[in-house]
Amino acid sequence: MGIDETPVRMLFENQDVHGARKLILPLEDAFYAARPDVTLREATDACLGEGYPSFAGLVGLIMDHPGCFHPYRKSIEYGYLSFPIGNPKANAVVVPGGGYEMIASANEGLDFVRPLQEAGYSVYIAGYGIKDDACFPKPVIQVAECLREAGRLPTLLLGFSAGGHLSATICRKDMTEAFDYPRPQALILGYPVISFSLPTHEPSKRWFTGGRGDLFDFLSAEGHVDPDYPPTYLWRAESDDVVPPINSDAFDRALSQRGVRHLYRVYPGDGHGWGMGEGTSAEGWLDEALSFLRQK
Structure with a gap:
């Protein structure tokens, strides 16, 4: 399963990804709470429109650099x-x-x-x-x-x-x-x-x-x-x-x-x-x- 297909709640288990969430998508926490299984790709499409470039690379970079x-x-x-x-x-x-x-x-x-x-x-x-x-x-x-x-x-x-x-x-x-x-x-x-x-x-x-x-x-x-x-x-x-x-x-x-x-x-x-x-x-x-x- 790639990062785009991963539920955001699982990505947010990484402290840096969770902290940087508004650097990734301009969504309120209530959006994720109401959609516990939403994937990064689905959240991106809902927020910025289908076809918007993926944030998977940024999330991956953050996960590779703890702190x-x-x-x-x-x-x-x-x-x-x-x-x-x-x-x-x-x-x-x-x-x-x-x-x-x-x-x-x-x-x-x-x-x-x-x-x-x-x-x-x-x-x-x-x-x-x-x-x-x-x-x-x-x-x-x-x-x-x-x-x-x-x-x-x-x-x-x-x-x-x-x-x-x-x-x-x-x-x-x-x-x-x-x-x-x-x-x-x-x-x-x-x-x-x-x-x-x-x-x-x-x-x-x-x-x-x-x-x-x-x-x-x-x-x-x-x-x-x-x-x-x-x-x-x-x-x-x-x-x-x-x-x-x-x-x-x-x-x-x-x-x-x-x-x-x-x-x-x-x-x-x-x-x-x-x-x-x-x-x-x-x-x-x-x-x-x-x-x-x-x-x-």
Whole structure:
């Protein structure tokens, strides 16, 4: 019996899998209690629709690394995963997307663990509050805790879609001062939500701001870039029906205006959630990003 065909209650016997359950699927405990024999595949289909990519690989990785889940101190229902290597040259913290409604921890989390480890990084996958738990500043406080743990070495932060918005926000100087965590030394943003003042991904805007109009400008990342902002690799598809491309364009302009070293790539094609980019025109982007960010 494979992991996808295993009842979730049996998978939850593993302490790390149970702790990371909201990093896997955005389901309440009552869902599982009412369906004691539901399999991982059935739960995924019920939550995200039939055909959604499997989380079996992520669950397997967690089970193979005892003690990898670390709950946040002030919100233990969320946490981060750690996959260290011996003698790392740096740490990489990956912040998956999901519109602040779920966490795309497979293609925007799991898929990056091995490539980043092979490049010399200890890897962390940062969870954060979703839906009603996504209202600012809670997700910033949560990922800040992960960064403090990873901050013993230089840290590369990678964020995708809504996780890109959270990552761009976390790199703001005023946020590091307000919430006391080390500013990342480098940043990768894939097809990110950036602005709540321009056309954007409306669910991300609603969940992160709580619908408060007075926060739209304050939580728009393009208005808060300073000259010491981390070097950034920014990329998106040419056409994106989920996050309007104007978001990345605005951030590219902001980085240019502040003199921040960065590289902006627009890859041919239509799409969102490309992750590592396998099978798309963006395939190989991670190698280019790491090479660019290693340059002084």
